[in-house]
Amino acid sequence: MNIAIIGATGYGGAELLRFLRNHPHVRRCYLYSSSQEGIHLSESFAHVGEIDDAILKKIDVEQIADECEVVFFATPPGVSSTLAPAFIDQGAKVIDLSGDFRLKDGAVYEAWYKRQASSDHYLQQAVYGLTEWNKPNIRKARLLSNPGCYPTATLLGLAPIVKEQLIEEDSIIVDAKSGVSGAGRKASLNTHFSEVNENVKIYKVNSHQHIPEIEQMLQAWNERIQPITFSTHLIPMTRGIMATIYAKAKHPLSVDRLVDLYKTSYKDSMFVRIRKPGQFPSTKEVYGSNYCDIGVAYDERTGRITVVSVIDNLVKGAAGQAIQNLNVMMGWNEESGLTYMPIYP
Numbered sequence: 651m652n653i654a655i656i657g658a659t660g661y662g663g664a665e666l667l668r669f670l671r672n673h674p675h676v677r678r679c680y681l682y683s684s685s686q687e688g689i690h691l692s693e694s695f696a697h698v699g700e701i702d703d704a705i706l707k708k709i710d711v712e713q714i715a716d717e718c719e720v721v722f723f724a725t726p727p728g729v730s731s732t733l734a735p736a737f738i739d740q741g742a743k744v745i746d747l748s749g750d751f752r753l754k755d756g757a758v759y760e761a762w763y764k765r766q767a768s769s770d771h772y773l774q775q776a777v778y779g780l781t782e783w784n785k786p787n788i789r790k791a792r793l794l795s796n797p798g799c800y801p802t803a804t805l806l807g808l809a810p811i812v813k814e815q816l817i818e819e820d821s822i823i824v825d826a827k828s829g830v831s832g833a834g835r836k837a838s839l840n841t842h843f844s845e846v847n848e849n850v851k852i853y854k855v856n857s858h859q860h861i862p863e864i865e866q867m868l869q870a871w872n873e874r875i876q877p878i879t880f881s882t883h884l885i886p887m888t889r890g891i892m893a894t895i896y897a898k899a900k901h902p903l904s905v906d907r908l909v910d911l912y913k914t915s916y917k918d919s920m921f922v923r924i925r926k927p928g929q930f931p932s933t934k935e936v937y938g939s940n941y942c943d944i945g946v947a948y949d950e951r952t953g954r955i956t957v958v959s960v961i962d963n964l965v966k967g968a969a970g971q972a973i974q975n976l977n978v979m980m981g982w983n984e985e986s987g988l989t990y991m992p993i994y995p
């Protein structure tokens with residue numbers, strides 16, 4: 651099959667290309683740019699110079715829909731909401747890495763993203779691609795909305811205890827940290843070297859656009875879940891997210907019982923790995939791979955559960971999960987093209 655990548659000159663687009671070039675069912679990746687048409691991708695990423703079919707093409711909806719069965723968007727918010735409907739209407743499948751189709755209520759999108767939402771018609775048909783928990787719908791999707799990086803780590807970490815109704819519904823606190831590639835390739839004041847190096851910064855306090863995305867899914871699993879407290883920090887590394895999650899247990903528990911629950915919940919999920927009692931994952935253990943690694947603890951003194959969930963923001967948090975979703979949508983082996991071991995150290 652032929653694939654289109656719109657936004658190929660960005661970090662998410664480059665990761666899509668890295669995996670899709672080695673995907674057994676992908677014949678060719680066509681690459682598109684809104685600002686560099688006719689130029690070889692090596693002008694953006696010199697390390698891909700040996701790929702001779704990597705000339706960036708102009709975004710022409712008719713031509714792309716003719717040539718490609720699936721169109722990936724790795725573009726900033728506001729792009730896919732404008733362009734994706736035309737692809738859907740022409741029969742192509744769309745996988746969107748941006749936040750444009752994640753929130754079902756357009757008014758909520760406008761409040762948190764401060765920009766115009768897509769039309770309700772497309773918001774309602776978009777399928778949320780948290781692969782491990784939505785496969786029946788993903789199989790039928792024509793417009794697949796890939797989850798945000800923080801929501802992926804947070805929701806995979808919370809799913810078992812929320813679904814099993816083990817926690818007080820108003821007690822969820824998420825303390826999350828991200829590497830700088832999460833902010834994309836474009837230079838900005840907040841992400842240049844001397845702002846980030848040897849520094850830890852909290853940002854978007856109580857106003858992060860991923861808060862409604864996380865709450866939407868948690869409330870779909872358990873309608874009694876109350877608004878969460880969710881904080882994001884920028885830390886001096888390139889890739890990786892760690893979400894440290896706290897919630898109060900409704901009844902006394904043990905760490906063994908929690909580990910059993912998580913292992914059972916993810917027994918058929920090849921990309922989610924659960925640590926033994928007393929062990930916790932670190933971001934290097936998933937670097938460059940599509941894994942989400944999770945460790946859990948229970949504090950008998952406070953009655954609180956701690957869940958530590960790590961991913962590579964560009965892989966399981968973006969391009970990797972998008973390809974996992976492609977595999978499910980096409981009925982292929984879920985691991986196709988994604989069997990990279992983490993790079994450690």
Ligand SMILES: NC(=O)C1=CN([C@@H]2O[C@H](COP(=O)(O)OP(=O)(O)OC[C@H]3O[C@@H](n4cnc5c(N)ncnc54)[C@H](OP(=O)(O)O)[C@@H]3O)[C@@H](O)[C@H]2O)C=CC1
Nearest residue numbers: 657659660661662683684685724725748832834835963968
């Ligand atoms: N970085 C991450 O860890 C994650 C990112 N995401 C989301 O994925 C999307 C891509 O992120 P990322 O790759 O990091 O971003 P980058 O800033 O690295 O790349 C975005 C690319 O989009 C293209 N673009 C910009 N404006 C337009 C436009 N008007 N029309 C078409 N293309 C445009 C640009 O390429 P050109 O100028 O060549 O067109 C650019 O290279 C974003 O929505 C982001 O929020 C989601 C999860 C994780």
Ligand SMILES: CC(=O)N[C@@H](CCC(=O)OP(=O)(O)O)C(=O)O
Nearest residue numbers: 748749798799828829832833859
């Ligand atoms: C480190 C960093 O800045 N991360 C970005 C993640 C952005 C992102 O992925 O945005 P959408 O998922 O909403 O498209 C942020 O916190 O906004």
